Amino acid sequence: MKNKRIVSAAMAVLMAGSLAACGGSSAGSSFAVSSEAASSAAASTSADAPVTLRITWWGGQTRHDLTQQVLDLYTSEHPNITFEAVPSGWDGYFEKLATDTATGGMPDIVQMDYMYISTYAQNGSLADLSSYISDGTIDASGIDEALMNASNIGGKTVGIPLSTSLVSFTYNPGVLEEAGLEAPADGWTWDDFAAAAKTVKEKTGKYGMGGSPVIDTNLFNYWVRGYGENLFSEDKKSLGYEDDKITEDFFAYWLDLIDAGAVPNPDEYEQIATLGNDANPVITNDAAFHQSWNNFTTIGANAGNDTLKMVTPPTNAKNTKALWYKPGMFFCVSETSNVKKEAAEFINWFLNSDEANDIMMGERGTPASAAAREHLINSGNLTAQQQDMFNFVDTAAAYCGNTPAADPAGISEINTIFKNIGYAVFYGQTTPADAAAQFRSEVNAVLAANN
Structure with missing residues (x-):
């Protein structure tokens, strides 16, 4: 019961947009760092200055291991970027995220489910990534329009779809x-x-x-x-x-x-x-x-x-x-992040690069990026199960209605x-x-x- 009270209290803070835990003002945002201030801080970060990106996701041990390999590879290619990884199982993931968010501790990059993205977007927890798409930091051109629309909430693009799921x-x-x-x-x-x-x-x-x-x-x-x-x-x-x-x-x-x-x-x-x-x-x-x-x-x-x-x-x-x-899951950037630009750059690389996809091999579902799908299909490295996953998106079409x-x-x-x-x-x-x-x-x- 104690844990339930903690989670309920955290979600109540989220729903009410409370600023008490973060010490923020009442204007524009539910958190201490406003969108403008965070963007300014990110813009002022030197390309070579050390940056730590906190990132959280749910999954099993295999996902944890593969994602860590991706993070390590990114750091090897971008030596100024290091990661603080916070992996979790599905059970308890969103309870902990609610508590962290309500107390101002939301990670920079958050793996988000379609079930919860509206809640976090409407409470001002998620950054609008539209500018990073329009300036080319994130290449979303290979993502189906319907999938991208799923993360457009209140006129803001608050997440980047990583995969298609059914x-x-x-x-x-x-x-x-x-x-x-x-x-x-x-x-x-x-x-x-x-x-x-x-x-x-x-x-x-x-x-x-x-x-x-x-x-x-x-x-x-x-x-x-x-x-x-x-x-x-x-x-x-x-x-x-x-x-x-x-x-x-x-x-x-x-x-x-x-x-x-x-x-x-x-x-x-x-x-x-x-x-x-x-x-x-x-x-x-x-x-x-x-x-x-x-x-x-x-x-x-x-x-x-x-x-x-x-x-x-x-x-x-x-x-x-x-x-x-269904969008299998999203990567979102927290509104409180001071390193939104660097977070967006990593998301783009994770989504579109051959290197990242060669490691993940569709573990999070059929990749949302058309280029990633084409690369993996043409690689000849897909297992029978991975091929079935890709094909299932087509064979299930006869049983699909409109996406809610x-x-x-x-x-x-x-x-x-x-x-x-x-x-x-x-x-x-x-x-x-x-x-x-x-x-x-x-x-x-x-x-x-x-x-």
Whole structure:
């Protein structure tokens, strides 16, 4: 409870744009260093003066190792630039970022998710990178317009998309074979998935799926879109669908699988989460499926399992085009950074250089830069999993609808509400119907207060 109070307090500071923790003025910015002052400081930095860039990202150990190699290479080519790296797992990443940001300690370069970028942009935490694009410091010409538009919030370009991602299901062919099951095909249904997950548990004792369906709202967003609805209203002030049966059915569906032992209960999942992505049950041959993004088979291969395959998520007959192309993640620059120019230069190099892409090899997803994609395809160095990741962007097109706007301000609190209510259902503390009504009430209150 203490940690939750700390995070809640930090997010409250963010939402309110409080200046108390930073000692700033009330004009123009939520933080001590104004945009003008930071830009001036960056401009005055000598090209040869020592610069330390603080950078943070989430991921597994493989991402940490590869990113550190990229940082080391950049320093070798730019001896005046050194990095203070702050890597993290996904769990707890945004709670810590909220606390750091509220106290004026946001790193210079921040790996940002589409789910949270609106929250940080609307609170003045992220620098406008438009000038660095217009003056050529950042070459964004090879990034699809729709992806770039995703980071244009309030008329400001607050992030540079690094990759394209789609919700996907990773499967372990060996575990399915052990259970006597055939591999799923695109267009399979939620009934197909439930039957397969239960069969895996019955035949092998292993999990049907080794993750949690309520760790955030991404899978639920896909579920809602499967009914032809939107998770959030256009003005972001309320949920975008009226029928609570949609939410009730989601909780009931996963409760059934958890009760069958085919999906981890909350206690089991929390233990799994401490091991990190690289030890995910589908990677360690202890589960048949994992719901993630289309780079997860590459993550699995980097962690030592090169047998994993990918399939589009189960479909709902009401709307088979529930998928959407999502910016995999962004690099953003903090408004408080005194070295914005140097941060922008590094982001450009990370995005577009052959050297950086030869190290990362699409670990963060299919590169957003067309030049990077072309280079990697022509290199002949892509693994089978990396080729599948690139191809998945095309094969999934038949199941894709319009890309929704970035998630609204308050999404961090909404995710916490969603997880807590989901866990209450899975622990038998409330019913799916009551949980659905509670979710609507609490989420609408958060949305109305923050948007």
